[in-house]
Amino acid sequence: MNWSSMTFVIRETVGNFLRRKGEAFFVTSAVTVSMVILGAFGLLLTNLERALENLGEQVRVVVFLRDDLTPTQRSRLEDTLRRQSEVERFRFVSKEEAYAQFTQSFPGNRNLLAGIEGNPLPASYLVSLKGEFRQGRDLERLSRTLSSVAGIEDVEYGKKWLERFEAVVATVRVAGIVIGSLLGFSVLFIIASSIQRSMAQRQEELEVLQWAGATRTMMRMPILCEGAFLGGCCAVLALALLGALFWALQSRLNLSAPFLGLPPPVFFSRQVIGGGVAAGVALGVVGSSFACRPLSRKHGA
């Protein structure tokens, strides 16, 4: 393909697209809507996973100690903690520190403890976990191991909460994959059938090109370009719509996120945006190459 054929191909592609305004509009909106839904799922998943990661960083196992813990028991407990492969680091919180933290966190409730003689708060170990073990399963296993060690009063972690959140993320992920592939196929189908109709309308042109000695590449190129153009345009449109929707909702989300203990929501990164447009183009090319398969048979090109 040289410059002359390229300009021909580009002119054909744009001309064909513009000549079928009505259908182009219908197809563009159908594909764009599908892509917006697809993108919304992606965005939701991105943010949920980010939140999950963020929560994971906060995941700690709190090991409450009995007041009558002996120094030997304590050092044995520390050895046990050191031996656990899940444990990243741990920190001892004395009874006094716990008391100070409590009164600091809840200054209004100081008299809550004042009525009680002495310090009712137990000493504890705050155990942080390595990244790959910040999951409900691992937390449970660790807490079971630790519960059996002598001198331990109780082991606590945000089990229910974390597990539920993990379940939500997993569900969204599965739903995303299912809906995503369904929408992907329908986009492919819409593009392919649109290009097929476009080809039917251009039967005469294809015939003229064929007898003029156009190569197979040259006959297919405008068709593939039309698909790529359609897919790319729809992806850009969908991302723009999604972006507008996101910015419109963002101020509200930003306000409510801290209350839920979630990080502020983010939009797709530049790489993901680029990848999305590339995926749109790729869908268009694949869809239109389905459509121009009969070409080689019919025109012997």
Next chain:
Amino acid sequence: MLRQKLNSPEIIQMFGVSKSYGPNCTALEEISLGITRGDFVFLTGPSGAGKTTLLRLLIAAEPPTRGQIIVNGRNLSRLRPAELSHYRRQLGIIFQQSKFLSHRTVFDNVAITLQAQGIPNKVVKKRTWETLQWAGLEEKKEAYPARLSEGERQKVAVARALVDSPLILIADEPTGNLDEKFAAEIYKLFEEINRRGTTILFATHARQLAERSGRRAIVLRQGQIVESR
């Protein structure tokens, strides 16, 4: 034997070519012929004789049921798909009913032959313009095909077929529905291009046209050659 065939001065050769569409429909039967390089040959015969079929085999629109066709030293049945487009670039083709790009001007419709071959735009413009002048179409170059008369449209088809000075011109009833004046003009264009070296195979059921010209005529009837002088 094969070498002899390939080096022959005959640019088109057919050896025992048959074409049938189903068991009871034989369009061509055992056709053998040779057409000399640079010749201007008429292919005549009544309607349904198989003229269009023969031309369609020559442009590799479909394969023969039996037999071999050799054009400019190449056996058409051995052409690979990638070679097909290059083979067709050597041909100028005019159909009984020519098709055009309805949304393109006459100029673009003629230029497409060159564009399809990836010829640089500057050359395309120059050659197209020269051909339009030569065919007497310069005033119509901005017109759209639908607005042209039948005769003018056929002239555009001629210009499109000849703009790249093809080795062989294959024309199916190019003057079929035209009045004497237009038919004569187109015939004159053919004679001119033939003088410049293009071999011409001109199919028409108007036998008197061939006879008047005094040129070689191959006469088909019911798929067989009944006369070839």
